[in-house]
Amino acid sequence: MSPRAEGVRAGYAEMPTAIHTWVTDVLGSPVVSTQEMTGGMSPGCATRLRCADGRRVFVKAVGTPLNPVTPSMFRREIAALNLLGSHPLWAGLLASYDDGDWVGLLLEDVEGANPDLADDDTMGVLLDATEDLGALLRERVPSPDVEALGLLDFRDVVTNWAASFDEVSRLEEVPVPRWVRDDLDGWQARVAGLAAHDCPRLQHWDIREDNLVQRPDGSLVFVDWGQALVGPAWIDPLLARLERAEDPWFDTSLGSSPALVAAGDDTLNAWLVGFATMLAVRTVTAVDIGLPTLAAFRRSESARMFSAAARRLDLGPRAARA
The missing domain is CATH 3.30.200.20 (Phosphorylase Kinase; domain 1)
Structure with missing residues (x-):
């Protein structure tokens, strides 16, 4: 795969x-x-x-x-x-x-290959490993200094996501579903509100199948730390589940993470819509030097996140496909 x-x-x-x-x-x-x-x-x-x-x-x-x-x-x-x-x-x-x-x-050099996260057992290993990673990061870096270390700041990231809604109103070609366009101000406010979350933790912030290596013994290794971010404790547990965002399994699995339960559905839905909107805007505004496949990846990931949000908001199958 x-x-x-x-x-x-x-x-x-x-x-x-x-x-x-x-x-x-x-x-x-x-x-x-x-x-x-x-x-x-x-x-x-x-x-x-x-x-x-x-x-x-x-x-x-x-x-x-x-x-x-x-x-x-x-x-x-x-x-x-x-x-x-x-x-x-x-x-x-x-x-x-x-x-x-x-x-x-x-x-x-870690012996192994990218895991198959369509496999339930492998996904279970990832969810457990993500919890272990979070505990270890808290222990090793109890007070990460964003500026001194050059790390990303979650509050800056979501503030930029909120600003992308201005581009949606300006550019009709941005691939955003109608249910978002019909409430741009409301979604912009919800996404901007994410910046109010307490951000005490170092997070990997880029957990995907291609940033994981599964050893022959089945254990997982997190690689590619170029997006390392200081943010809320629920970030990495959410990202670990995004490989199946289009599947109702995603909704059920959120309940297995105390951090995600504490964050609440409104927060997670705003995150999905904010992330999807930023990606959609960048499909038409970004200049990707030397990255010929990135625009298509953004478009497909944006569609997956919008679909997940529409399902979770119970907007019906037509909205999920928009």
């Missing part, structure tokens, strides 16, 4: 000499084989390396010539992983590189 988020990546051989030299210097042994990975939207490499001495590592690298924004995400991932240290729940950072244009990470 291919992940829904799958971009077009440059290979390790296409990385600049400076990246190759850095990798060899850090590892102390030349690279003798590579295995390019798929999944995710970075235009840079994501490559398993095997060295002459038998060592295996994972390298990811990107530069401003490929995309002007992605290097900042890699810097955020470096900050998050330096903060977290090592643990089996994520791939540990071995070394990092940053020359101002190109950014690279050498990570532990």
